[in-house]
Every structure is written in structure tokens, then in C-alpha cells.
Amino acid sequence: MHDSEADNRKHWAIVGGGMLGMTLAYRLAQRGQRVTLLEAAPTLGGLASAWRLGDVTWDRFYHVTLLSDTHLHALLAEIGVEESMRWVETKTGFYSGGELYSMSNSVEFLRFPPLTLAEKLRLGATIFYASKLKNWKSLEKVSVESWLRRHSGAGVFEKIWLPLLKAKLGDAYRDTSAAFIWAHINRMYAARRSGLKKEMFGYVPGGYAAILDRLAETLRGAGVRIECDAPVHEAVAAEQGGVRVTYGGEPPRRFDNVVFTTPTPVISRALPDLTAGERERFDGVRYLGIVCASLLLKKPISKYYVTNITDAWVPLTAVIEMTTIVDREELGGHALVYLPKYVPSDDPLFEESDGSLRERWIGTLEKMYPHFSRDDVQAFQVCRARSVMALPTLGYSERLPPLQTSIPGVYAVNSAHILKGNLNVNETVQVADEAIAGVLAPALAAGQSPTTPTRPTRGDDAQAARELIARP
Structure with a gap:
């Protein structure tokens, strides 16, 4: 598309480069919109981003895909990675009364x-x-x-x-x-x-690093401008119409529409012109955060993907043995274990040092698993995120902040709007898809190019994925 044509298109800013923001940017670009994706961190991905753990690159937090995750399957098919997914039957453990039990059937x-x-x-x-x-x-x-x-x-x-x-x-x-x-x-x-009554979990070889790389490549190919290290400080109505956005160290820039995908506290701080009622709703969403340790081990500690814990003395939400799913060859022959703990966003655990957590949590594993030795630990790193899961409190949906704010052209489409599921990548992709078909549709119609395809550019792959999922 030539520059003269591009100038006639609506220009959207997507704030937040996690899976939700990247999906929205992709869907908008498919519909002929100019899109700039703004991410505060140095890299894309948000909670799905990867990092270096010892000599391995893998997800900072644990993620799996289920056969029933239809929205995520369709997206992965469109960008050409769904066909490479590997599927494994998993087992579930229960730690209760100081004993480890299997609860898989x-x-x-x-x-x-x-x-x-x-x-x-x-x-x-x-x-x-x-x-x-x-x-x-x-x-x-x-x-x-x-x-x-x-x-x-x-x-x-x-x-x-x-x-x-x-x-x-x-x-x-x-x-x-x-x-x-x-x-x-x-x-x-x-x-x-x-999964025919079995717990079948899947992953893309290379983890979310591979998914994010392919999705970013697809976005750039669709003309999306990606700017990292670009935290949004403020978004206000522009005098000439549209929205004036101040981000990073750049001078304010005008966009026709802005969609925030970040947690509600971040949105509330960036929108000084919210009405009092709107701000009360934004600030009223309560979040749980997570402190999650990743351990690279010489050998696995159990045969269970997830071990649920009922003993109060254990300072963990669960034990996640990722290499019950992921081929150890992808991890240099190591085993990968996640130790998550969900806590309120102001919990003192966020201030505890990595060294202190290492001592406490490895000591916990030694008590839970008599065969485990701290000498098996090849790497131990801690990742923290304060606003991860919006708590579904009583009457939650009736108090949610609006998807379309009172500020013309400003939308708030984030994971707080997951109403019929729990927080996972499939649900965030679904929020993006529903926003495109719902709250964003009028603005899209106003800025639609008549020659722009309204279906995914790899629709055949997406259809194949849907057929695969629908098989008995």
C-alpha cells in the first residue's frame, strides 16, 4: 500500500504488547488499519514472554495449550505454527497430609x-x-x-x-x-x-519465544509498527480530534483510536480525563499478582504436570513439572520446574530477595520430595508480576470498567474482561477477537478500506485448525 493510501486509513495505537495486544494489532491490520503497538518493556510478550534460564531460553511463567483452546489454535494456525504443536497426556498429583498421591483417573x-x-x-x-x-x-x-x-x-x-x-x-x-x-x-x-477423557496438553517447540517471534514477524509483515521501551504516560482527547498520546521520551503523538490492553491500574493512571464513576470502576478491580521461581534441574522431581497442595505449611500454590510435557532435549537435557505463589499485589513476598526465596522454596522441595537434592539445581530465577489476575469478586461483571471509555476514541480491552473463563492465553485471545467483533466494530467500519480483506490472510490454515479441533 502506498503512503498516500496509508494516510487515508485510521491510525490505531495498541497499548500493551502481550498476547492480547498483539492479537488486536494483527486483527486491526488485517482489516486495513494503520497500527502502532506500544510496549513498555524492552521485548514483546508480557506474561507470555521468555527469558534466559541458565543455558536455556524458555517461558518466564508456565503456559500450556489445551485441545479445547479454539481461539488460540486458530491464531497459531494463521501464523503457521499450529501444525508443529506437540501433544502429551499428563498426570495430576495431590500433596496432602505430607504424602504425594496420584489423582489422574x-x-x-x-x-x-x-x-x-x-x-x-x-x-x-x-x-x-x-x-x-x-x-x-x-x-x-x-x-x-x-x-x-x-x-x-x-x-x-x-x-x-x-x-x-x-x-x-x-x-x-x-x-x-x-x-x-x-x-x-x-x-x-x-x-x-x-482429549477423549484424557488430559492432553500441548506446546509449540521453542515455547512462547517461538510463538512471539512468529507473531511479531507477522505483524511487521502486515505493516504494524512495533515500539518497545515505550511506556504510555498519558492519553487525552486531542483538540483536532482523535487522541493525543504521550509515551516513552517522545513528544505527544496523535492517533485516531487508542486501545489499552494493560491492567486497569495502569489504564486509570494514564487517563486523567476519566469521569469519577469510570475511575471508581477502574480502581475497583482487585488483582492477584504472582511470584514464580523457575528451576532448571538435573532430573525431574515427579511424574505430574501439576501437583496441587493442601498442606498449609507449604508456601507454594502448586508445583509445575514442565518437562512432563516439554521434551527435555529442548531444555538441554534438563528438567524444568515452576514454583508459583499467587498473592495480592501489595504482598510482602514481592520484596523478599531471590536468595531468601531460593533457600525457603528449595528447602520446601526437600521436605516434599525425599529424593530431591539441592545439588540437582542448575539454575534458579524468580519472576514477579503484581497485576496478573483480576479477582472475580461478588457481582464482578456488574462493576467492570467500560470497554469504551467516555474519552472519544479510547478503549480499555484487557484480561479483566474475561468473564466466562480463567486467565490463560486462549481467553485473552478470545477477548481480542470479541472486541474486534463488538466494541471496536463501529470504529473499524468507519475506517475500513474497501479493498482490505476482512478475513485472516491465512484463513485456510485457520479453517484446518478448526476442523482438527472439531474431530471426534
Whole structure:
């Protein structure tokens, strides 16, 4: 497209270069828009970005793809990496009462010693019932504690649900709605339906570093301008129309439309002209953060992808054995383990030194796994993020900030708008796709080039992915 033609197109700024922002930039470029992607960090990816761990490059946080992740599958097919995905059947562990149990099938579930037979049946019935519920909005009005106590009983709640809720949410579980547990159960049920009753998890060789590289290459090929080290300080209505954006060390720049994909506290700080009611909604979203250690080991510590933890003395949300999925050859023959801990964004854990965390958390592994030795640790690094998951509190969807703000041309499309799922890459891609078809559609129609294709440029690949997912 010639410069004279480009000048007639609407110019969009996408603030935030994570998977949501990159997907939005791609979808807008496919529809003939001029797009500039602004990322505060030196590299793209956000929570999906990779780093160097010892002599290995891999994801900073743990990610897997499920067979049921249709929005992510379609995107990966469009950029040409879906066909390279590798799929592995995984197992689930449970650490309870100082013992490690397998909970990977119905027989193991029925043998699970901490629960009586009656409690197991009631727990199973709760999970099955939740998987069949469709009216998720009604669950927003009920606390997760009261809902689980009512359906699972006091014994199951105290032995299983409460420890798991505290491990994931801390004391914030008291303010969390039942929609939270519904979303978790439904994602795993959908994965099992797609995987013939097996937990089939997948990954792209090279991890998210490979996905991000290919997606960035695709964006540049579609004409998207990518600017990293470009934190947005302010966005206000421009006198001549459009939005004046101040970012990085650059002078203010005018865009026709601006879409923020960053956490709501970042959006609130960057928009001084929000109404009082809007700001209250933006500032009212509560976030959990994460402190996550990545360990490169000489050998694996368990056969379970995820080990859930019910013992209160363990200072971790779970243990994630990534090399139950990822081929160890990709990791130089090492095993990769993640030790996540979800905490409120102002928790003192964010200030604890890496050395202190290393000592405490490796000591924890030594107690949990008698065969584990700290001599096996080849690398230990800690990554922290304060605003990761918006808490689905009671009445959450009714208090959400608007997708379209009162500032003309300014939109707030972020992961806080995941309403029918839990935080994962597929859900963030879905938020982007729904925004393109919904709140952004009028502005897109106003700036649409009549010769611009409105379908993905690799639509055949996307269709092939959808057919693959739909196979019985």
C-alpha cells in the first residue's frame, strides 16, 4: 500500500504488547488499519514472554495449550505454527497430609485416602454439576465458599476446597464468587472432552519465544509498527480530534483510536480525563499478582504436570513439572520446574530477595520430595508480576470498567474482561477477537478500506485448525 493510501486509513495505537495486544494489532491490520503497538518493556510478550534460564531460553511463567483452546489454535494456525504443536497426556498429583498421591483417573480418585467414600462421591457430584451449569452470571452473586460448602459438604470443603482456595487466592477467597471455581472446572472438562477423557496438553517447540517471534514477524509483515521501551504516560482527547498520546521520551503523538490492553491500574493512571464513576470502576478491580521461581534441574522431581497442595505449611500454590510435557532435549537435557505463589499485589513476598526465596522454596522441595537434592539445581530465577489476575469478586461483571471509555476514541480491552473463563492465553485471545467483533466494530467500519480483506490472510490454515479441533 502506498503512503498516500496509508494516510487515508485510521491510525490505531495498541497499548500493551502481550498476547492480547498483539492479537488486536494483527486483527486491526488485517482489516486495513494503520497500527502502532506500544510496549513498555524492552521485548514483546508480557506474561507470555521468555527469558534466559541458565543455558536455556524458555517461558518466564508456565503456559500450556489445551485441545479445547479454539481461539488460540486458530491464531497459531494463521501464523503457521499450529501444525508443529506437540501433544502429551499428563498426570495430576495431590500433596496432602505430607504424602504425594496420584489423582489422574477415576480409580485413583476413589482410592484417595484423605476423603471418605461419601465425601469422594459428593466431591465428584459437585464437579459434574458445575460442568453442566450454563448460567455463570447467577454464580457471581454467591461466594465460592458458601457454594462449595452447600454442594460438597463441610468435610470436603475443609479438606480439599479450602486449602486449594487459600493456595490460589489467599484470604481473598472470602470475597471471590462461585464463578471462579465454575470457570476452572469447565476449562478442564472441555479439555477432557476434546482429549477423549484424557488430559492432553500441548506446546509449540521453542515455547512462547517461538510463538512471539512468529507473531511479531507477522505483524511487521502486515505493516504494524512495533515500539518497545515505550511506556504510555498519558492519553487525552486531542483538540483536532482523535487522541493525543504521550509515551516513552517522545513528544505527544496523535492517533485516531487508542486501545489499552494493560491492567486497569495502569489504564486509570494514564487517563486523567476519566469521569469519577469510570475511575471508581477502574480502581475497583482487585488483582492477584504472582511470584514464580523457575528451576532448571538435573532430573525431574515427579511424574505430574501439576501437583496441587493442601498442606498449609507449604508456601507454594502448586508445583509445575514442565518437562512432563516439554521434551527435555529442548531444555538441554534438563528438567524444568515452576514454583508459583499467587498473592495480592501489595504482598510482602514481592520484596523478599531471590536468595531468601531460593533457600525457603528449595528447602520446601526437600521436605516434599525425599529424593530431591539441592545439588540437582542448575539454575534458579524468580519472576514477579503484581497485576496478573483480576479477582472475580461478588457481582464482578456488574462493576467492570467500560470497554469504551467516555474519552472519544479510547478503549480499555484487557484480561479483566474475561468473564466466562480463567486467565490463560486462549481467553485473552478470545477477548481480542470479541472486541474486534463488538466494541471496536463501529470504529473499524468507519475506517475500513474497501479493498482490505476482512478475513485472516491465512484463513485456510485457520479453517484446518478448526476442523482438527472439531474431530471426534
